[in-house]
Amino acid sequence: MTKKKYAMLGCGMMGQEHLRNIALLPEIEVAAIYEPDDAMRAKSHALAPGATLAPSIDALLALPELDALVITSPNHCHTAQLETIFAARKIPVLVEKPVATHLSEVARLRTLAHTMAAPVWTAMEYRYMPAITRFVHEAHSAQATGSAVMLSIREHRYPFLHKVGDWNRFNRNTGGTLVEKCCHFFDLMRLVMGDNPVRLFASGGHNHNHLDERYGGEQPDILDNAFVVLDFPGQRRALLDLCMFAEGSRYQEEISLVGPVGKLECKVPGPSRFWPGEQRGEQPVAQLTVSPRNGAPPSVLEVPVDPALLAAGDHNGSTFYQHQKFLDVVCGRGAVEVSLHDGIAAVVIGLAAEHSAATGAVVDLTQGPWQLAP
Template identity: 60%
Template sequence: MHDPIPVRYGLIGSGMMGQEHLRNIALLPGVSVSRIFEPDDGMARASLALAPGARRADSLAEVVGADDVDCLLVASPNFRHAEQLREIAALRPLPVLLEKPACTSLDDVRALAALQRGYPAPLWVAMEYRYMPPVARLIEVVHGQQDLGAMVMLAIREHRFPFLVKVGDWNRFNRYTGGTLVEKCCHFFDLMRLLMRCEPVRIYASASVAHNHRDERYPDGVPDILDNAFVTVDFAGGQRAVLDLCMFAEGSRYQEEISAVGPRGKVECFVPGPGRFWPPQLGTAPLPRLVLSPREPKGPHEIVVPVDPVALAAGDHNGSTLDQHQRFVAAVRGQGPVEVSLRDGLAAVVMGLAAQASARTGQAIDLTHGEHALADLLDGPEPASGRT
């Protein structure tokens, strides 16, 4: 057996999520981290402890230009993603794994859509939820159609803990995150498009800031990040999906519950939250599960979906980050496809921004015409010179 082709990462941003990536990269044979650009001294020290062979860089340009870097991971704050990807494209267009969301504004959606069309290397948006083992099994069932028939309805519930503390608390504000329905929920809009295999045409959201961060004060003002929402999405094929989000429900047994229904039956998956948050006095944390419920013969069939304990211990995303890196590295080596394109990531951002607009205005947002029209944003002409 041949040794794997060496792959050396450069990291742009290594806060909480960047460090999860580092723990998972360390598990991959033939893969290492050589450079890290992280402005915060504390996060940089923690990151270098996870990747002792890496060197701290003083700038993004230093990482991109290093001759010991084969690919990049961008895990900086959301509002930096678009400008940094443009800088990478101008300096040296290496393969990039870009943390979600791909960007935070419609103008940046247009600019990055144009950038992707001429980018010569793999661009992959990190959508970890696709690779959670129980979610991956649900996707297989839905796309196989043998159990459900063609899916008609999809319901996604995430009842979880509030946003965690980040450097500078940038995740408390819509202007830096794109809003909760972009920052957090781009994962779910991506899953909706993936499962439906067609495009959304209309989105309606009802949301508020009901509980979290209301007593916090910052130089930027009072946090305005949403902490609960219902979102309904209509799709071009006549299917519909709904998202139920609550970010002050960390007492739940499962963090994510997804249900897909077709004319022959239903499939559900249940995903526990990060094991480190499970109260030890309650014993062993719950296991992920898949439930198949055919209409005939009636009777739910429950399957425990095991997760590699090493992958599970390496992060907060139910073991998915390791699988994602394995697939990205295969794409870097020329041994596999890009499974989550920048276009996919941008489509999820547009849906999130439209949902934010709907929650703000109380109106359903058309995704086929107007400023949130997906096709115009993702496949239209390049933005005017100077537009960002």
């Protein structure tokens, strides 16, 4: 079997999760890595010892045998790196979210999206958590709920982890918490509701996390909690409830969808490595619950994940399933499921939410700088 040769652009914490999951797919070989940090380069090379360590992005792109690129660099690098890649060659790319951190980058990516000569897959891992995949399937079938009217996504989790150079402590590098962390959820909202939101209002704060940290004399400015309310066409709505100092939660994600027929709920635990263990007993398994309005009892389905996949990353097995599907694109046997346009829309919603939280303004998503249509 001839393996597809992948290159990794950036290989910190998230890049290493990608490496561990790629290693579970026998059709792929990681052939090259560009990682400028010495410690992260050593860790990533230990996971992919056969990979060439490229000294620069240009050197990486000059390698002739590559079949695909995976971008897992810091957020603020993504737009320029996509531009550099497609100026140099035609190659499929999987790029971690968010694809941009500022509206100026959004404009550049919209231009790129119309001219790029190869597929781009935006990495939205939450779509591929097995329980959430089932949730989306049930939502689209409409048998459990009927037409989707009210969607609620709650993520109560641990604070942001430390990254190389602590780049994730500042809005200028991340786009803000509602971009960095929550573009996943705005993507899910668009997927479940089958449409773009038309307006939003956000309230957020920096109440607890990182207040005693200083980097070059600066205090981190990222939000650690927020509510975001989004209106969708047809008098439908969605709510995001985020708390980044709730690591004691039994489930990290709790998603509900209500329609005229019933209610659909999904609960997903956080990463296994952060579960307190003996203190709280065995970690729960993800669940999917259907609660009809007709008086029938709720049905509860457990959705377990292969322990090998749980051990390979922090996203409930989703990174593996996402790479399976991206491999189909690389091999010419499948289509991109999360496009660059999808990634851009999720960023615009997140940036609009950050703006609303900072100013108190309701943001119209149908016109002006926040318009979602490409």
